[in-house]
Amino acid sequence: MLLNLGALEWDRYLIGTFGLQDLRLQALRPSASEFGATDFDGLLERPIPILSMIGDSHAAAVSEGCLKPGVAKATIGTGSSILMNVGAKAHEAEHGLVSTLCFAMPSSAWTTRWKAS
DSSP, rough: OOOETTTTTOOOHHHHHHTTTTOOOOOOOSSSSSEEEEEEETTSOOEEEOOOOHHHHHHHHTTTTTOOOEEEEEEEESSSEEEEEEEESSOOOTTTTTTEEEEEESSSSEEEEEEEE
């Protein structure tokens, strides 16, 4: 959790505190962006574009239609979590919940996350 959610940038204080100054972090981009291309080391005839990147629970929330505030998604697997879209602005989480950026597009969506480990 090295991302400063308020500033939407890597948290230099945390990076320094944990002695990770030499860590090479990628530039932050919206989830739906051009990330490059791959031919899977020659498996494909020509490279195909990589146009999105998103984590598993967050991808599940998007694919299940959690695109409007108030819609939630429970994910059960190795870990379990419930993500609920709370709209385009971050909300201070309460009662042991945490806030996270679910996906970033022209209209970003923040979620409140409950995670059971």
